[in-house]
Amino acid sequence: MTFDFGVIVDALPFLIQGLGLSFLLTILAASGGIVLAVVLALMRLSGYRSLSLISAAYVNFFRSMPLILVIFWFFFLVPLIIGRPVGGFYSALIAFTLFEAAYYSEIIRAGIQSVSRGQIAAGYATGLTYAQTMRFIVLPQAFRNMTPVLLTQGIVLFQDTSLVYVVALRDFMTATTIVARNEGRLIEMYVFAAAVYFVICFAGSLYVRRLQRKHGR
Amino acid sequence: MEYNWDWGVLFREPYFGWIIDGIGWTVTVSIAAWIIAFTIGSVVGVARTVPVRWVRSAATVYVELFRNIPLLVQLFLWYFVLPEVLPREWGLWMKREMPLPEVTTAIIGLGFYTASRVAEQVRSGIEAIPRGQSMAGYATGLTTVQLYRHILVPVAYRLIVPPLTSEFLTIFKNSSLALTIGVLETTARSRQITEFTFQGFEAFTAATVIYIVITLTVTAFMTVVDERAKIPGFITGGR
Numbered sequence: 001m002t003f004d005f006g007v008i009v010d011a012l013p014f015l016i017q018g019l020g021l022s023f024l025l026t027i028l029a030a031s032g033g034i035v036l037a038v039v040l041a042l043m044r045l046s047g048y049r050s051l052s053l054i055s056a057a058y059v060n061f062f063r064s065m066p067l068i069l070v071i072f073w074f075f076f077l078v079p080l081i082i083g084r085p086v087g088g089f090y091s092a093l094i095a096f097t098l099f100e101a102a103y104y105s106e107i108i109r110a111g112i113q114s115v116s117r118g119q120i121a122a123g124y125a126t127g128l129t130y131a132q133t134m135r136f137i138v139l140p141q142a143f144r145n146m147t148p149v150l151l152t153q154g155i156v157l158f159q160d161t162s163l164v165y166v167v168a169l170r171d172f173m174t175a176t177t178i179v180a181r182n183e184g185r186l187i188e189m190y191v192f193a194a195a196v197y198f199v200i201c202f203a204g205s206l207y208v209r210r211l212q213r214k215h216g217r
Numbered sequence: 218m219e220y221n222w223d224w225g226v227l228f229r230e231p232y233f234g235w236i237i238d239g240i241g242w243t244v245t246v247s248i249a250a251w252i253i254a255f256t257i258g259s260v261v262g263v264a265r266t267v268p269v270r271w272v273r274s275a276a277t278v279y280v281e282l283f284r285n286i287p288l289l290v291q292l293f294l295w296y297f298v299l300p301e302v303l304p305r306e307w308g309l310w311m312k313r314e315m316p317l318p319e320v321t322t323a324i325i326g327l328g329f330y331t332a333s334r335v336a337e338q339v340r341s342g343i344e345a346i347p348r349g350q351s352m353a354g355y356a357t358g359l360t361t362v363q364l365y366r367h368i369l370v371p372v373a374y375r376l377i378v379p380p381l382t383s384e385f386l387t388i389f390k391n392s393s394l395a396l397t398i399g400v401l402e403t404t405a406r407s408r409q410i411t412e413f414t415f416q417g418f419e420a421f422t423a424a425t426v427i428y429i430v431i432t433l434t435v436t437a438f439m440t441v442v443d444e445r446a447k448i449p450g451f452i453t454g455g456r
Binding site (some may be wrong): 006061064065066067068069070073077080145155159160162163165166173177186190191193194197198199201202205 | 220271282283284285286287288289290291293294297298301302341386389390391392393395397404407408411418421424425428429431432433
């Protein structure tokens with residue numbers, strides 16, 4: 001058996017394009033997911049029973065489903081609701097955003113709870129409204145505490161974007177597979193894919209660890 | 218939005234049989250993979266804490282390697298790459314004679330991947346045990362092996378029931394990735410029904426309900442386990 005790593009070099013522009021889509025999907029879904037997650041976490045902690053129940057139901061619902069099933073759901077639903085095909089990228093983006101929000105909201109809830117209650121009381125005492133207390137006092141501290149965990153979840157999300165393979169959206173994984181099948185070079189391509197994912201995710205987790213040490217916990 | 222509802226499709230043959238079949242594979246793959254994950258995860262997790270440097274390093278390499286490569290890529294490595302890079306006879310055996318190649322590969326891949334996550338929980342459980350316990354163990358004359366066997370490992374397991382529960386739930390969800398190498402488990406069957414009948418709503422709802430029922434069942438079962446395993450007065454859980 002001979003190995004031919006030349007196929008990787010030839011396919012590099014195509015693969016990088018795929019990697020770009022993986023990154024884009026990660027960044028957009030993480031940003032959207034975090035925004036939605038803050039809302040969910042605030043609802044959960046709001047003290048209004050109905051809001052809190054809705055948020056809990058949302059989180060538990062998405063957390064009991066496999067991501068692949070969520071992706072299939074939205075690839076089926078989004079065009080049906082909008083009434084015309086919108087392209088796989090938007091369906092995937094919506095699926096990832098809604099799915100990740102459930103996981104992020106648990107992290108953010110813990111982050112908000114890690115800010116001592118005295119801070120909230122002090123905010124109210126100085127005459128700030130609920131929104132102002134959250135915006136200027138609680139959330140900034142909460143985000144500082146949970147940055148490492150949020151980043152770790154971001155790495156998990158980056159790995160998860162490989163699942164768009166099941167709907168043939170051209171991320172890094174799908175691009176790798178296309179080259180692998182066309183050139184008949186499965187070994188080289190999948191080993192290469194594993195190496196690329198490993199380097200990116202491992203570097204990311206080393207950075208998170210450094211961040212944790214700097215924060216002193 | 219135009220859509221022709223037909224919930225009856227789920228109860229017509231062959232679709233009803235497909236769904237039942239799918240549940241069977243989801244449960245089989247998940248539980249078999251969990252046995253591998255729990256066994257290897259326990260060994261690697263313990264190895265991460267032992268006072269022998271090279272053992273610790275080897276265990277760390279295992280965890281980092283399996284945790285930083287997406288499960289999908291790992292499944293493809295097991296399925297497409299491994300038979301080609303093994304000695305010729307082994308590779309041929311894997312491709313021609315290994316029983317249920319897709320299912321077996323999915324179980325092994327999912328098991329080895331989840332093992333790295335179980336290992337981290339076992340490690341954090343052992344590290345959560347106060348040092349006094351190890352010292353007390355050594356003081357009574359236990360060897361390191363005995364210390365792990367009789368004190369650290371049993372206590373650690375009892376501490377990490379909640380995080381292990383969530384890993385166990387994750388394995389059911391992750392078993393859906395087996396569809397990428399051709400295992401017809403629950404998610405694959407729901408898509409297959411959608412393709413055959415265009416009743417996506419009904420098919421995906423069925424799959425969703427199945428996963429929710431699995432989650433609720435496992436959670437209820439593990440709550441009982443946790444109640445019985447909990448060590449009174451010990452507040453530090455795993456992670």
